[in-house]
Structures are given as C-alpha cells and as structure tokens.
Amino acid sequence: MECQGFSREQLEAMQNVDIRTVDPATLRDIRDVTIRTDLPKKERILDFIRQIGNPYCYRHGKYVVKVSFTDTDVTLEDRMLAYIRSKC
Numbered sequence: 001m002e003c004q005g006f007s008r009e010q011l012e013a014m015q016n017v018d019i020r021t022v023d024p025a026t027l028r029d030i031r032d033v034t035i036r037t038d039l040p041k042k043e044r045i046l047d048f049i050r051q052i053g054n055p056y057c058y059r060h061g062k063y064v065v066k067v068s069f070t071d072t073d074v075t076l077e078d079r080m081l082a083y084i085r086s087k088c
Contacts, residue, residue, distance in 0.1 A: 014057065015056045017054065017066070028054075028059065030059065
C-alpha cells in the first residue's frame with residue numbers, strides 16, 4: 001500500500017519516530033505550514049503532508065509534537081473536552 005509516494009514501510013517509520021531521540025532540526029515546524037482552504041478536502045490533506053513531511057512527528061517552535069491514533073469511537077474533540085473539564 002502506498003500513500004502519495006510513501007511506501008507502507010516509510011509510513012510505519014514515520015509513525016514510529018521516537019520523540020526522545022529524534023533530532024528536532026530534522027523536523028518541519030507546523031507554523032510554516034499553510035492550509036489552502038480553496039482546495040477540496042483530499043487535496044488539502046495531501047498538500048499538508050507535502051508541506052509537513054512527517055504528519056506524525058513535527059515541531060512547533062522548540063517543542064517536538066508526536067501524533068498517534070487509536071482504534072476507538074471517541075473523537076479528538078471528546079478527548080479535548082474531557083481534558084479541559086478535568087483541569088477546571
């Protein structure tokens with residue numbers, strides 16, 4: 001299986017990046033990514049991936065961000081609301 005020029009192995013390698021050992025200088029800063037809202041959804045996603053490089057691990061300034069997903073019916077919005085409620 002390939003996704004926009006990436007093999008399954010390359011995608012798995014991107015997912016498995018260890019934020020404790022990755023060199024932040026090798027990651028792209030998400031603040032440099034521009035979302036083109038004029039594009040259809042699929043094209044916006046592909047454009048985002050082209051710009052960010054590794055959608056699973058990137059920088060936001062001096063911080064390294066790692067994104068992962070689990071197989072669940074709970075949405076990101078649900079998780080964020082639960083987190084916010086736990087802090088209030």
